[in-house]
Amino acid sequence: MLGAGFPPETVDRGLALGADVIAVDGGSTDSGPYYLGSGTAKTSAAAVARDLRLLLRAAAGAGIPLIVGSCGTSGTDSGVDWVSGIVETILREENLTLRVARIYSEQTAAVLKERLGEGRVHPLPPMGDLDAATLDECTHIVGMMGHEPIAAALAAGADVVLAGRATDTAVAAAYPLMKGMPPGPTWHASKIIECGGQCTTNPRAGGVLATIDDDGFVIEPLDPAAACTTTSVAAHMLYETVNPFEMREPAGTLVVTDAVYTALDDRRVRVEGSRFEVADQYTVKLEGARVTGYETMSFTAIRDPHILARIEEWVALMHEVLAGRVSQTLGLDPSGYAVDIRPYGYNAVLGSIDPASGPPREVGVMMLVNAPDQATATAIAKIANPLMLHLPTSDMDYLPSLAFATSPAETERGAAYEFTLNHVVDVDEPTALFRIEIEGAPR
Template identity: 75%
Template sequence: MKAVRVLSPTGMLGAGFAQSTVDRGLDLGADVISVDAGSTDSGPHYLGSGTPKTTAAAVARDLRVLLRAAAKAGIPLVVGSCGTSGTDSGVDWVAGMVEDILCEEGLDLSVATIRSEQRADFLKARLRAGAVHPLAPARELDEATVDSCTHVVGMMGHEPIEEALRAGADVVLAGRATDTAVAAAFPLMKGMPAGPTWHAAKIVECGGQCTTNPRTGGVLATIDENGFTIEPLDPDAACTPISVAAHMLYETVNPFRMREPAGELDVEHATYTALDDRRVRVEGSLFHLADQHTVKLEGARVTGYETMSFTAIRDEHILANIEAWTELFDKIFTERVAQTLGLDGSEYTYDLRRYGYDAVLGDLEPASRPPREIGVMLLVRAATQELATAAAKVANPLMLHLPTPDMDYLPSLAFATSPAETERGPVYEFVLNHVVDTRTPTEMFRIDLRKARTHD
């Protein structure tokens, strides 16, 4: 093939997109549809619990549109990081939907699943062999940390996806993968140069985010031997040199370099040229193969149980003296927890966040005038749910009536819910930010190719 056209309908499966934009992508000659389905952006809960962030109805809706499009055009569909975190349960969750949709629609497509969840014994063996290395600011990994994780996934590059495509898969459902690998696998398999391919994959990873109207539609990238051209699929959106180049700033440490398992994308000398008022041509991208292929690990473990309480303050005097109010809260709360529960602070932790004042920026907040209202969120974490809730209940009267030290009356604040305390269950933390030196690019991943059942 002299060129490969990659259709990226949205930044995340389940986020939604217009049917018309996918139809336009097919009319423009798309050769493959790629879509990401996961992220660590929403924190460690989804990996730790092995549950998806997105609702099944939204994912199934998007899948139905894309499966129909892939079958109509006779092109492959590649989905990465299934189920948000790419756990085996996430892959199975999406695969079950795909199987049901193919049956309901009467579509006869081969489906490959690629599982990326890692066994503790494998990781500990690689650790003993000196093949696991920390990424800053993580520390050296130990076996106890591996054992503490509820789930660990390896972030695959393009190689397992390419292997599944070469085996004849019409639909590839991958576990945890780099966002770019999902879009890069098919063009690389078809012989497109690595530099333009990886750069194009980076630009299309979030669908329309590289356009002037990121809320609508996706994009189509046409990759050839000299570079790539990118255009929006929504007629009211446009790609500009700035909107395209700016996406290299997104989620990267260095705006000119980005590491993949197989090597490093280098766009330092890339050029961005407007072909017209909607399309951009990019040339000069390079890809440097690494001496050692690596796979990044993501792992999460339970760090305690959490109970949340939320109240609102609109009393002008408290708002003008919110720091004094907070100091008094801290003092009385810790004293009463010690008196009533016998806890000295080592058995629980708490966080008081003042939304409308400094909860987002903290000490970086530039505003100096008193806010009109503040939402106060209390998060209490302990080794058990019962203990976290007991401590949160100690704070209940303070979050309802605590005055500032100079007030001679009890104010009335406003709880957002009844009961005021909401048990959030287990709370997870990320504990792995390490890479594994691989012996082959696919050794850490398990590929299964099968025919989906079709409508009778």
């Protein structure tokens, strides 16, 4: 991922091995809805600039294109412009002359409501039919492009393509598909290399090189100390897929049921037998996020063995006492706000399905208050302050002392977001929902 860092020598090795294109993903939904909802990046400008400087130098020196997908983490228009501004600065500082294309993927509620009215928007499980009001509530909506807009930008003469939200695979698949490589091996290779070194014996080793031909592809790590094995390569089809033998793209489905993985040596793997089944209808997946309220967080630590032996009782009592005090002081019913209390060190991650048994040794309690406005969220967290510091269980005849992690104990987190769209829209042309600009022409 752009901004996550990589060893510079792995890029040099890729060029020495004859790479025809450099492809890197710039974002993901892995870190939750905030980045799409707010239109901001999870990576720092300094980290993105460091990676881009190395990649732009490499692309310019080798005369090959550089493709970045899902710019700015979520692929919003502001994310594309943010990365574009960093690129412009680097090109100027490095005295590089490269044509830059920007592909915008953000969608308007008005256009999507027209498609919805035409019956062209469909839910993906477990979502139900889309309500038009949901589109209006989204702060940002992006369409997830396939390879076609990227290929169109390359065909128009772009040296650098900065794409909005794109499938992870489309970023790598665009150039080989444009050059006539078969879709089965191309899409499969693109899936395997989407996370770089994750398909190798050293996930931290940087990138990998895929070489695609008419019958399959060969994949090898760019770090000489790392290796691709048949297991490490085949296993990546288990990653972020509902079915390890199939993966849906906007244009169709990659099927690897008959794929054969063969070790060519102790570092390289060849894959044959992948195929791509073209869908009857081309679809673009939609992602949208909306504000759910405003959050304030407080964190305390418990070491008292008596409380820890009754931690579930303590959490339930915290909810009960806090609700009563909020009602007394603010006049608020619990339906008007939400309090999430997570005892880390007990079952904060897995909840009731946690297989661990017995009392924990210590617990960090995170409380998140969500309310319609920041002031209310913080007021509730402040009411909880003495409870987070001294709340005893019902059978204790003294006040325990717990430990706040920070002073002040309350941290305002601002707007909180949730994903609201898991739908696809039918399109007649793969590029219809996306806007391509090259060399700064007006949008």
